[in-house]
Amino acid sequence: TIKRERNNLKRYLRDTPSLKRYWADLSKVYGDARADAANETGISDWDFPDNCPYSPEQIQSDWFPPN
Known part of the structure; x- marks a missing residue:
């Protein structure tokens, strides 16, 4: 899950x-x-963005992914 990978x-x-x-x-x-x-x-x-839409700070924060 995203939460598990973020913690890792x-x-x-x-x-x-x-x-x-x-x-x-x-x-x-x-x-x-x-x-x-x-x-x-x-x-x-092709359904995923070409470039990462998030900053490293956003990826590491608890808000990610946005609702």
Whole structure:
């Protein structure tokens, strides 16, 4: 679930602070994540935004995903 993965992400970033520098590469890895999400959900990758619509701060915050 999104909540579980967000908690995992927070733990990884807390336990390995050097990972934080990779947030700058979010736009680079989004394409792979988009393809993975399409494969896992059966939804066409064309139905996902071309670029990540969220900032790293939004992804890590409790409001995500928006209602």
